[in-house]
Amino acid sequence: PARHCGPASAHGPEPRRGRPRSAAAERAILDAVVELLEAGEPLARLSIERIARTAGVGKATIYRRWSDKEALFVDVLRAVEPSDPVVSGTAGLDDLRLMLEWVRTRGLAHRSSVFLHNVVAQMKSHPRLWAEYQRTVIAPRRAAMLEAVRRAVDAGELRDDLDTELMNDLFLGPVLMRTLHHPEAPLPDDLVDRLMHALLQGLAPKAQVAGGGPVTGPV
Template structure:
């Protein structure tokens, strides 16, 4: 079994000070928010790393228990439960940790911020296709309704809200028409990227995909007016 002392990132002294052990009564302290400032970043890092290590060895989400995660991380179960209410919340944070980070956007731009977020979707999908771990975790997660609901509400929901806000800013800045349903416009930008990244895993994900989606929607899908036909011998300008 891998001991915490063998990993420099997992400070035994820090773990001992943080964790009184599974059987001991933790000392009284003021209640803290679950995801507030970590009591020990090294301990939290050890827990996340332990889950990834177990998944990389072929463990399934069903097969993982808080007890085994704690043992692998070199902490007590109480330490994990002080940070996460259960496996669902822990697994969502593990997935956040191994996924590419969400992009930083200005929060004031419209189409520019939207382009950054669409590109982030593309790069996350590229990472998922190239990482067996990410792919397997997503496949397993979708089989667990409670876990998938937690991921949707805490990760996908905020991402969609951020995109919707960017579309609204684009409307207010005059970059998009103001007579359309903003929710529908947001779905029109999001839809093509979702099809390529989720529903068509074999589809190409070129680096200019976000730009092409935005340009196509701005130009519209209606055919361009046909140029007037000029027959031989006819004047090309109207008579004066």
């Protein structure tokens, strides 16, 4: 989503004039936090007073929408990230593919944005903020992906004799490895399709699978 970047002075962005209301006020507050962070203000030093002044609203306007800074910052990160994928909620593998593709494109967005990279890095050094982000953003996304895996099992698209969380991790793990832990790894457009094909076909040699040979190691 587009972000408004106001003019910066020696003390950071100039505050907005007037007091916008409702949805406009919420947008002004989120934009104000982004502006301050882009101007180099660390998360730890951002106060509600400074955010309110920059947004041109009163502190009470902020507290009516967010209980504390942690909740506000999580919404800021949501606002600057790619929107969550729209899935059918009824399909199995098709929905799973859409969600994995979203993880891939999100990884590309983080690579191309120094701002996003810095904000996420700062969040990790604030335990309460990181825990709130995990609870309200990461956990629901994981739950949605697990539901897609379960729908795929019910539809006969995936095996029904394996733990669904294990299968979910098998699909998600390689994409997270490339986007989070191996940032120089390529993220080509066909990555998700190739990954899903490899997992669905199996990783054992074809001759071994055709001959019914044993697969060593725990499953």
